[in-house]
Amino acid sequence: MSAYIIRRLLFMIPTLFGIMLVSFVVVQFAPGGPIERVIAQLSGSDTGATSRISGSPGGDFGARGGAQGGSAVDAVTSKYRGAQGLDPEFIKSLEKQFGFDRPAHERFFLMLWNYLRFDFGKSYFRDVGVIELIKEKLPVSMSLGIWMMLLTYLISIPLGIRKAVLDGSRFDVWTSGVIIIGYAIPGFLFAILLIILFAGGSFFDLFPLRGLTSDNFAQLSWWQKIIDYFWHLTLPIVSMMLGAFATMTLLTKNSFLDEIRKQYVLTAKAKGCASGQVLYGHIFRNAMLIVVAGFPGAFVHAFFSGSLLIETIFSLDGLGLLGFESVLNRDYPVVFATLYIFALLGLVVNLISDLTYTWIDPRIDFETREV
Numbered sequence: 038m039s040a041y042i043i044r045r046l047l048f049m050i051p052t053l054f055g056i057m058l059v060s061f062v063v064v065q066f067a068p069g070g071p072i073e074r075v076i077a078q079l080s081g082s083d084t085g086a087t088s089r090i091s092g093s094p095g096g097d098f099g100a101r102g103g104a105q106g107g108s109a110v111d112a113v114t115s116k117y118r119g120a121q122g123l124d125p126e127f128i129k130s131l132e133k134q135f136g137f138d139r140p141a142h143e144r145f146f147l148m149l150w151n152y153l154r155f156d157f158g159k160s161y162f163r164d165v166g167v168i169e170l171i172k173e174k175l176p177v178s179m180s181l182g183i184w185m186m187l188l189t190y191l192i193s194i195p196l197g198i199r200k201a202v203l204d205g206s207r208f209d210v211w212t213s214g215v216i217i218i219g220y221a222i223p224g225f226l227f228a229i230l231l232i233i234l235f236a237g238g239s240f241f242d243l244f245p246l247r248g249l250t251s252d253n254f255a256q257l258s259w260w261q262k263i264i265d266y267f268w269h270l271t272l273p274i275v276s277m278m279l280g281a282f283a284t285m286t287l288l289t290k291n292s293f294l295d296e297i298r299k300q301y302v303l304t305a306k307a308k309g310c311a312s313g314q315v316l317y318g319h320i321f322r323n324a325m326l327i328v329v330a331g332f333p334g335a336f337v338h339a340f341f342s343g344s345l346l347i348e349t350i351f352s353l354d355g356l357g358l359l360g361f362e363s364v365l366n367r368d369y370p371v372v373f374a375t376l377y378i379f380a381l382l383g384l385v386v387n388l389i390s391d392l393t394y395t396w397i398d399p400r401i402d403f404e405t406r407e408v
Contacts, residue, residue, distance in 0.1 A: 042388070049384045056380045057373070061145050064369065071161045071367045072131050135161060148373060157374035162366055167374040170359065177249055177348065177355030180270060185277045189285055194328065197289025202316070204294055220283035225346040228276035236272060244272050247352035273351045293324040329393050
């Protein structure tokens, strides 16, 4: 197993390189950029997410651009849209500040070298390091991701097993109806419905609408802090769990149902094994493999892309919202750093899931297989 782990760790290097290379190339051909964003701020035409960020360089750049632009020629040939009328030297200073005075390949390999040392630089439009930004937003995404996944697995797996054992029964039919309806409702629409019903929308005002904790959180006792924390998390987690809960329950049911119908189960029952022994001693290991296989994707989805709309609706400032705003703002250090971190995290979790295979079913031997 040690040889397999070493091969997988070495395989992460070209995988990360490919992910970053493709993303970097796509960004080079994408319209707009941080320099165009600053120019738009100078001209007053910036309506993107950056215009809402306090501490953005618009004011400082405006003073510099206006002073130099007054002495500029009437028409300046520039490769940046909207740069006419600005001093070419000012544009060059922007290129140097953002690192665009270097060739693309040099910027790419410099970025990789810094990322290998976990040096992610500073945000273009926030005067703070990328790591500090991620640390600031991480508690929200961790709270949503960890509790959503934990509750989903703790509820869906037992429910899926129960549905497989009682396949075709009244319990299986009505729970399947509830699950299918839940799966058909988009999470963000269900979140809005919960706000209308329980967060002071039109009916009850039982849950808070924004934030992860109350304003007086620091003054609360330890048990009051726990209650306050979960009080704020209830509606966002329920909204996020809806789709994942339905998917995991049906996946577990179908996986166990497929194993229950196999010949080795009938043989075990014919030998006089108890139903519980057959279910958890024979079926469980084989049926859970497909559930474990979906863990890496669910993990990354829960921590990043899956929480974007929920964070926006409930005013939770997490990694999903940070990544989305960074893309809109062309804040490339934040975009590439979050991509690198989550790609690396996904590869590590994928390796852990493979190791979990061997824990669930010791018959699996990755040593004899190629990566």
